[in-house]
């Protein structure tokens with residue numbers, strides 16, 4: 203300081219006064235700017251809290267924003283407190299963890315030591331492109347983190363929603379890998395929307411995740427023809443869950459708890475219900491399962507290539523009754539059991555080629571022909587579940603190309619699977635209906651609570 207004063211050139215009192223005023227002005231401007239900045243910051247954080255919070259369940263919303271992701275936990279060791287920082291990266295297609303670490307400035311030797319440690323606990327070969335990885339660096343407290351690169355302190359990743367894998371450098375320089383369970387909180391959300399173009403659009407634009415929209419469409423596909431039946435102004439209501447980690451970050455999508463579609467004035471509603479600790483299924487208001495006794499199309503991604511009825515046979519050349527439906531699909535496409543039942547025929551049967559017949563109850567049987575092969579180990583007398591793979595599409599027997607010939611027999615007579623009004627797969631008994639009533643009441647309460655909060659659902663992350 204002394205040196206500065208001594209070095210400063212002499213100045214007149216006039217200049218000195220001017221300089222003093224200028225300094226004062228600068229200080230005032232700085233104060234005003236700081237004050238303005240502070241007000242803006244407070245306003246922005248208030249906005250973020252009130253309008254952009256990713257959760258409509260405001261009960262669990264605190265006044266503070268969610269804390270940022272936690273740093274690696276070093277508490278259990280006596281260590282010099284270090285400054286830590288993480289940078290996030292993700293695996294690209296054809297990428298490896300080694301490449302990712304190199305890209306983030308980790309020296310080859312250190313990266314290898316960390317990966318060797320990881321190998322003892324976790325198989326990184328199954329990681330998918332898009333997997334996020336946080337790479338940590340540490341600095342001694344007195345260092346300026348802007349000036350030096352710091353030391354590679356490890357990395358962590360969340361390979362599945364309920365699990366975290368942490369690789370951290372110990373104070374002796376070695377690396378240690380630990381796995382942590384991540385407890386997740388389930389939260390409920392509602393969407394209540396009018397359909398303007400399609401069910402898919404309506405559900406997506408009110409924040410329902412794509413996988414849940416697919417579930418929802420599958421649920422209604424037993425009773426609604428989406429291409430024909432949906433009208434503008436139909437209403438869709440959904441109660442669904444999402445799971446959050448302890449930092450209030452979305453960890454995974456949950457499931458549909460309740461869904462209702464009011465289609466041309468008629469309301470179809472389904473509830474997810476756990477019956478006797480068995481699988482959970484969806485039931486309608488009367489306790490009938492959404493799933494019907496038989497699936498309409500026992501093969502995925504197939505094209506209906508020949509309908510039921512009289513037709514000229516493509517190979518035999520004369521007209522006869524086509525006793526079933528033909529679904530064209532590539533060789534090897536899985537074929538599902540259309541309903542719960544028992545295998546009563548399995549083998550090679552002349553023109554039908556490799557063939558399976560299932561008995562579902564005392565009224566219905568289904569048959570599958572021209573298969574390429576059967577599900578491994580499947581034999582006569584075996585019990586099968588609806589949707590279980592029983593074989594694969596082929597062109598064995600009398601067939602012009604790979605397809606599934608599918609027949610439904612009622613009392614041993616072929617019937618048109620398309621025009622059948624199939625009974626539900628399961629109906630709840632009077633006693634089971636009491637438990638189902640509880641499920642429905644709970645769903646109604648949740649919807650009531652969420653709806654009364656009057657939250658804007660459009661701000662949900664998509």
Ligand SMILES: [Zn+2]
Nearest residue numbers: 526527528607
């Ligand atoms: Zn056929």
